[in-house]
Amino acid sequence: MSQYTTSSIYSDASASDHAQSTPTDIEYEEIHVPVLVIGAGAAGARVAIELKEQGVEPLVIGKRDYGDAHTTWAAGGINAALGSRDPEDDWRIHAADTLREGHFLNDPHAVELVAREMPNRIRELVDWGMPFARTEDGQIQQRYFGAQSFRRTCFVGDHTGEAMLETLVDKAQSLSIPYRENVMITRLLSDGDRVEGAVGFDMETGDNLCFVTDQVVVAAGGSSAMYNRHSSRDEENNGDGPALALDAGAELLDMEFVQFHPTGMVGDRYGEEWDGRLVTEAVRGEGGRLYNAENERFMERYSPDQMELDARDVVARAITQEIREGRGTANGGVYLDISHRDDDYIQDRLPGMVDRFGHLGVDITSDPMEVAPTAHYTMGGVDIDPHTGETGVDGLYAVGESTAGVHGANRLGGNSLAETVAVAKPVGQHIAAEVQPRGFATDGGSGDVDVITETKTQLSLRMRAQAEREFAGLTQLEAADGATTAEELLDDLGELLWRDAGIIRDEAGLREAVSELETLRDRISELRIEGDRTTRSFELAVDLGFSLAVAEATLRTALERTESRGAHYRSDYPEMDNQFRESLIVSDGKRGIAIRRRPVAEPSKPVQAALDEHHELDYHHLE
Incomplete structure (x- = not known):
């Protein structure tokens, strides 16, 4: 690492425009690494582990403390066709369920990769110390999740994501993988064809940081927190991963598909700070039942065969319909009840839910929970080759929820954690x-070749100018003293997205949302930062830029897709159009966002055979 001080900045991205440069005095720390991994959740950690084991030392950076990532909020489990409970299950059926749940908009190559890889990835996690629940004969226990043909979801109580991230962090630390906490990346250094690094700032000191590298991995999560009712923490899943990649020249895929989890906590019942917080699908996977305010088990009307364990989009729309038609609770939700199960069983399988609701005065072993749908996951993201992570920009890769392809139009529950480790290894x-x-390679003074710790020695003039402009822009943002805060603008964005790009959409609402989005952009000139760049006010201002870019992609693709498919439901086009089995590709051109269509590939013969076998969940095994 070195301290770098410069005395000039170019007025645009071209080094040939040196004559237009203006004198500046910008200080920044310059860090040279062979690979920069942006994001410290499961996907970023697993990529870093693989790099180190292959002889390359990455630097992992995250916005929070090590081990504090959105992965920990994935509670219910992780899918793998182990056959512990149902020996007839196999990877082909896992792939078939994933494609069916994704309404056949998935990338079948990505789906097959995940389904094939997962049994080995589960065994690897076990070897690294992950304490999965076990059957009486010592096999890894597996539970039902929605729309799965067999019991395929491995779990650690109802805190699987937390246990998994702890396991991966412990493994990374055992390999001495460098990690830098509390760093926010604001721009990738790219000319649209290749990357040379990334710039941002230290969130504790405010110092400018420039990471110099030819290889950048975006693993920074999705964008569901753009909505005003969501299951993420406010400072996570703001769209920074997809937005950074789009700005760098990569393309986004299927951004209209946002998953609304059926069961989020109801703020009017439990307090605003709990509004939208996830109630894990494991509650329904262990037999939880949904009732409306009239004590009707309403899923009998919508899905008599799969009931509460139908696809997430089906259950979320059913709950929404019950509430809209006046059969919801006074607080705007429905009831989720697992009290018919044995108390000890609930305590064993759902300890986190028992504890959380217990602190709020609700004993879920005897009383129901109030729930309603909440924005939870983005199926859309960066368009990648799932076997390599390549984005089409040389040196830029992406993994995890920042990407698209595996989940299609709707994600199969338990596949988010699976995707992170299955794709990250290759x-x-x-x-x-x-x-x-x-x-x-370096030898550390031992005389033996060790890992690669550095490759790129300097930035090109063009990229250095880009970095310095970004630092100047951050300084300008820090000085903003208008009348509007970023938090207010993000609240307005979340409201318009929930209203017009939520569970039920139509052309009029989407067009109104696009218009309001432009108004929000105009209001950026009125922005006010309350404090310096170490404050939450400044962090949210940076998030605002990311969220506005991703929101536009979401709205415009939702407007373009004139059909209903999976999580994208258009009331003016309520049927699925078989002619629209195409992905929507978003690129950032000189005149703004451009959208084009791309046909979806067909499944392999083994997976097609599994589809033809028509495997399906028998919900009544839980009765």
């Missing part, structure tokens, strides 16, 4: 193979 292997021919 991506790490590919990047390591790319780095090693042009890198150099």
Whole structure:
């Protein structure tokens, strides 16, 4: 690491415009690494582990403390066709369920990769110390999740994501993988064809940071927190991953598909700070039942065969319909009840839910929970090759919820954690193979070749100018003293998205939302920062830029897709159009967002055979 001080900044991205540069005095720390991993959740951690084991030392950076990532909020479980409870299950059926749940808009190559990889990834996690629940004969226990043909979801109580991230962090630390906490990346250094690094700031000191590298991995999550009712923490899933990649020249895929989890906590019942907080699908996977205010088990009307364990989009729309038609609770929800189960069973399988609701005065072993749908996950994201993580921009890769392809139009519950580790391993292997021919190794004074710790020695003039402009922009933002806060603008954005790009959409609402989005952009000139760049006010201002970019992609693709498919439901086009089995690709051109269509590939013969076998969940096994 070195301190770098510059005395000039170019007025645009071209080094040839040196004559237009203006004198500045910008200080920033310059850090050289072979691979920069942006995001410290499961996907970022697993890529970093693979890189280190392949002989390349990455630097992992995150906006929070190590081990504090959105992965910990994935509570219910992780899918793998182990056959512990149902021996007839196999990877082909896992892939078939994923495609069916995604309404066949998934990338079948990505789906097959995840389904094939997961049994080995589960065994790997066990080897690294993950304490999965076990059957009486010692096998890994598996539970039902919605729309799965068999019991396929492995779990650690109802805190699987937390246990998994702890396992991955412990493994990374055992390998001495460098990590830098409380760093926010604001821009990737790219000319649209290749990356040379990334810039941002230290959230504790406010110092400018410039990371110099030829290999950047975006693993920064999705964008569901753009909505005003969501299951993420406010400072997570704001769209920074997809927005950074789009700005760098990558393309986004299927941004109209946002998953609304059927069961989020109801703020009017439990307090505003709990509004939208996830009530894990494990509650329904262990037999939880949904009732309206008239004590009707209403899923009998919507899905008599799969009931509460139908696809998430089906259950979320059913709950929404019950509330709209006046059969919801006074607080705007419905009831989720698991009290018919044995008390000890609930305590064992759902300890986190028992504890959380117990602190709020609700004993879920005897009383129901009030729930309503909440924005939870974005199926859309960066368009990648799932085997390599490549984005089409040289040196730029992406993994995890920042990407698209595996989940199609609706995500199969339990597949989010699966995707992070299944895709991250081959991506790490590919990047390591790319780095090693042009890198150099260090011996640490031992005389033995160790890992590659540095490759790129300097930035091009063009990219250095881009970095310095970004730092100048951050300084300008820090000085903003208008009448509007970023928090207010984000609240307005969340409201318009929930209203017009939520569970039920139509053309009039989407067009109104696009118009209001432009008004929000105009109001940025009125922005006020309350404090310096170490404050939450400044962090939210940076998030606002990311969220506005991703929101536009979401709204415009939702407007373009004139059909209903999975999580995208258009009341003016309520049927699925078989001619629209195409992905929508978003690129950032000189005149703004451009959208084009791309046909979806067909499943492999083994997976098609599993589809033809028509496997389906028998809900009544839980009765």
